[in-house]
Amino acid sequence: MDFIVSKFNYWIYIIMMMIGFYAMIAKRNLVKKIIGMNIFQTAIILFYVSIGAKKGATIPILEAAHHAKIPPESIEVAKYINPLPHVLMLTAIVVGVSVTGVALALIILIYRRYHTVEEDEILRQLS
Amino acid sequence: MMQQAPALTIAILLLTAFWVPIFGMVKRESAYYISLTAMFFSFLAACATLYAVVTTGPIHYRMGGWPPPWGIEFVIDYLNAGVLVLISLISLLTTVSAKKSVEREIHRSKWPLFWSLYLLLVMSLMGMTETGDMFNMYVYLEVSSLTAYGLIAMGEKGALMASFNYVILGSVGASFYLLGVGYLYIATGSLNMADLSKILPSIYRSKVIFTAFAFFIVGIGLKMGLFPLHMWLPDAYTHAPSAISTLIAPTMTKVSAYVFFRIILTVFNPHFSWEVIPAATLLRWIAAVGIIYGSIMAIAQKDIKRMLAYSSISQIGYIVLGIALANRMGLIGGALHIFSHAFAKGSLFMVVMAVIYKTGIRNIDDFKGLNRKMPFTMAAFCLAAFSMVGVPPTAGFFSKWYLVLGTVAGKYWWLTAVILASSLLNAVYFFRIIEKIYFSSFVDLVTGGSGGHEHHELPAVAVAEAPLMMLVPILLMAAGILAVGLFNTQIIHHLLQFIVPKGLA
Numbered sequence: 001m002d003f004i005v006s007k008f009n010y011w012i013y014i015i016m017m018m019i020g021f022y023a024m025i026a027k028r029n030l031v032k033k034i035i036g037m038n039i040f041q042t043a044i045i046l047f048y049v050s051i052g053a054k055k056g057a058t059i060p061i062l063e064a065a066h067h068a069k070i071p072p073e074s075i076e077v078a079k080y081i082n083p084l085p086h087v088l089m090l091t092a093i094v095v096g097v098s099v100t101g102v103a104l105a106l107i108i109l110i111y112r113r114y115h116t117v118e119e120d121e122i123l124r125q126l127s
Numbered sequence: 128m129m130q131q132a133p134a135l136t137i138a139i140l141l142l143t144a145f146w147v148p149i150f151g152m153v154k155r156e157s158a159y160y161i162s163l164t165a166m167f168f169s170f171l172a173a174c175a176t177l178y179a180v181v182t183t184g185p186i187h188y189r190m191g192g193w194p195p196p197w198g199i200e201f202v203i204d205y206l207n208a209g210v211l212v213l214i215s216l217i218s219l220l221t222t223v224s225a226k227k228s229v230e231r232e233i234h235r236s237k238w239p240l241f242w243s244l245y246l247l248l249v250m251s252l253m254g255m256t257e258t259g260d261m262f263n264m265y266v267y268l269e270v271s272s273l274t275a276y277g278l279i280a281m282g283e284k285g286a287l288m289a290s291f292n293y294v295i296l297g298s299v300g301a302s303f304y305l306l307g308v309g310y311l312y313i314a315t316g317s318l319n320m321a322d323l324s325k326i327l328p329s330i331y332r333s334k335v336i337f338t339a340f341a342f343f344i345v346g347i348g349l350k351m352g353l354f355p356l357h358m359w360l361p362d363a364y365t366h367a368p369s370a371i372s373t374l375i376a377p378t379m380t381k382v383s384a385y386v387f388f389r390i391i392l393t394v395f396n397p398h399f400s401w402e403v404i405p406a407a408t409l410l411r412w413i414a415a416v417g418i419i420y421g422s423i424m425a426i427a428q429k430d431i432k433r434m435l436a437y438s439s440i441s442q443i444g445y446i447v448l449g450i451a452l453a454n455r456m457g458l459i460g461g462a463l464h465i466f467s468h469a470f471a472k473g474s475l476f477m478v479v480m481a482v483i484y485k486t487g488i489r490n491i492d493d494f495k496g497l498n499r500k501m502p503f504t505m506a507a508f509c510l511a512a513f514s515m516v517g518v519p520p521t522a523g524f525f526s527k528w529y530l531v532l533g534t535v536a537g538k539y540w541w542l543t544a545v546i547l548a549s550s551l552l553n554a555v556y557f558f559r560i561i562e563k564i565y566f567s568s569f570v571d572l573v574t575g576g577s578g579g580h581e582h583h584e585l586p587a588v589a590v591a592e593a594p595l596m597m598l599v600p601i602l603l604m605a606a607g608i609l610a611v612g613l614f615n616t617q618i619i620h621h622l623l624q625f626i627v628p629k630g631l632a
Contacts, residue, residue, distance in 0.1 A: 095269045
């Protein structure tokens with residue numbers, strides 16, 4: 001039980017990822033597939049954000065004034081959360097939005113051509 | 128200028144991709160010529176990079192001057208300098224030959240956007256080759272996928288669904304790669320490849336590292352179309368515009384294969400990939416099944432583009448087999464096969480593009496007697512087919528030869544049998560076409576007149592070659608196949624022998 005509670009953020013990430021993955025593979029509706037893809041990507045963002053977090057830590061901005069000389073060894077690393085995974089996720093969010101945009105544009109074109117977004121129906125028309 | 132060459136390969140294409148749609152608004156035709164110029168200068172920068180690497184050793188290019196563990200760096204060593212020039216040469220030749228085909232297959236209003244995406248795709252492939260940073264690699268990977276989705280969707284009927292399936296599978300692949308990067312970051316706190324390879328050996332028994340490795344194999348495997356993760360590949364190659372099939376078939380899967388090499392040999396060291404976890408055994412099986420599966424499926428196809436797509440799956444199997452043999456000859460064979468397959472598949476697709484442009488033929492049965500109409504193009508087709516089968520002195524012979532030597536050195540006799548059997552299957556499906564081209568008479572599709580009944584009264588067929596802008600790149604690619612074959616010892620001596628880890632027999 002403790003194993004689950006103490007790492008609950010990772011469990012949520014895995015459950016969300018599997019939900020998204022299931023929707024991408026098993027659903028036959030193209031829009032539902034895209035929703036699954038978004039859940040999948042959000043799960044990864046949750047994973048990255050939670051690896052940067054620390055208990056009782058604050059945002060990584062030094063309290064002293066801008067030009068004050070602070071010796072590096074006086075900075076307690078444990079007091080600040082790690083900003084790098086969060087910065088990486090800014091890029092990943094942009095990538096995710098672009099992929100969603102491209103996919104939705106494709107769905108619009110598919111709908112105009114086949115008048116449906118059900119995969120079975122489209123494959124029947126294609127064959 | 129010479130010091131900036133690694134960055135220029137990327138920067139020229141990136142900046143031009145931005146300007147192409149703007150100039151294209153003024154004059155649509157200008158888009159092509161601007162793109163061609165940019166590709167040419169980028170190719171020169173890639174050549175300068177290769178020259179610098181061969182003469183002075185690997186280059187570490189720091190973006191913005193930030194030192195490596197924090198900043199992003201481009202690391203160009205012997206293997207990726209070669210791949211870089213290969214990618215930029217093939218995409219330059221494809222650009223030259225694609226002009227007429229694009230003008231016919233793509234609507235006029237979309238030309239500037241088409242060329243802009245095209246430049247971005249080539250840019251991202253070169254970026255993947257050069258970068259020394261795991262997350263930077265992810266970004267280039269996604270840029271290459273995104274542009275490919277758009278370009279494939281511009282194709283014929285069926286292209287939309289092909290592109291959509293590729294979006295779904297490509298996103299899964301990229302997300303798995305991203306998760307792998309995250310797991311490595313948890314364990315090491317670093318994203319730089321050289322840094323990772325220093326930190327990782329001390330924690331090789333950790334489960335986190337095993338998971339990360341599995342994510343990388345599956346993610347990159349999806350991108351390179353490794354059997355059984357190849358589901359997107361045949362549809363995408365078949366339905367994309369001819370110019371795009373010609374661009375992505377030789378370059379995209381090869382760059383992913385290079386990334387595969389990089390992750391298995393540099394980020395993780397061979398001791399981990401081959402001994403701590405038995406990845407090599409698994410990959411040998413996957414590669415062997417993929418080689419046979421791709422060849423058999425290729426035989427069953429009627430559409431020439433689809434046949435070449437299945438043959439690509441089989442060839443990717445060879446490259447992975449080279450890695451999985453885990454010995455000197457196998458690695459060299461696998462790396463050389465990246466070069467030989469890129470040239471062979473590139474010229475095959477270029478020939479198909481020229482045939483589709485000139486005659487509209489796609490069905491293999493319609494290739495009858497085409498040698499009398501397009502003699503030079505068909506000669507190039509033959510040469511490329513010989514390379515795929517492995518006839519000396521073409522490039523394909525030598526890369527397969529090194530692979531066979533690798534299987535012999537490792538005493539994997541069943542893999543020797545797989546390579547020989549697959550070469551035989553390749554011969555079946557290529558000689559079937561060559562037989563049609565050279566030994567049955569031409570059936571004129573327009574008039575419906577049949578000359579196929581008797582061989583002694585062949586109707587006169589006027590030579591109607593592909594336009595010069597297509598023919599010259601095709602012949603240059605064919606020359607490339609021979610060059611890689613004849614100079615294989617030089618390529619190995621100057622570039623490929625350095626990928627073999629120290630102490631490996």
